[in-house]
Amino acid sequence: MPGILNIETSTTVCSVALSCDGVVVFNKEDHEGPSHASVLGGFINEAVDMARIKDIPIDAVAVSCGPGSYTGLRIGVSEAKGLCFGWNKPLIAVSTLELMVCHVMFSKMLPENALFCPMIDARRMEVYSAIYNWALEPLKPVSADIIDENSYKELLDTHLVYFFGNGADKCKGKIIHPNARFIDDVVPLASDMLALAERSFRQQKFEDVAYFEPFYLKEFVATTPKNKLF
Incomplete structure (x- = not known):
């Protein structure tokens, strides 16, 4: 089996x-807020040190590719691409929504006919979401949805x-169907990328490091500060 940095x-x-x-x-997480640029490099260095100590070859780099935060995705993908260039290793892209489904599948005892709807907050009543079955087949494709009843x-x-x-909490008051169930405290984590990243490695499903971009789903919209500095 391959050694993969996620x-x-x-x-x-x-x-x-x-x-x-x-x-x-090896696993390291920071839940204190959007400080990725300041902590990511240190986490990677610790992971590389662990690989050296345990004599684990890093055969590929996997990165969560979205949808999600524009800035967060750019930081992660840029770091992953830089490592792949420097190490001459392949790049694996993992769907953020699919890795969240894997977490729930592996950690919860749920009915066989259940469906899974991961949601990432996209501001106001909009979420990035999809609906999957147990085979991780999308019954509703990834989209930006404005939630109503x-x-x-x-x-x-x-x-x-x-x-x-993190988009599901604000939907509890809107989605009140008797078949709707909500699971709290599920966030995308690198430790949940394992199965999907290894599957892509076995299938030799790699990205073009030079041209790969995150799956933003929506274009970044810059805002102008209300109070001008000059």
């Missing part, structure tokens, strides 16, 4: 994990749907 920076949580032979051998009704009428992620 990087996740799509939300306010920054995390790095080193995996080998299907096991996470009719959101996802067609699938909710026939399945239990589990909603989770």
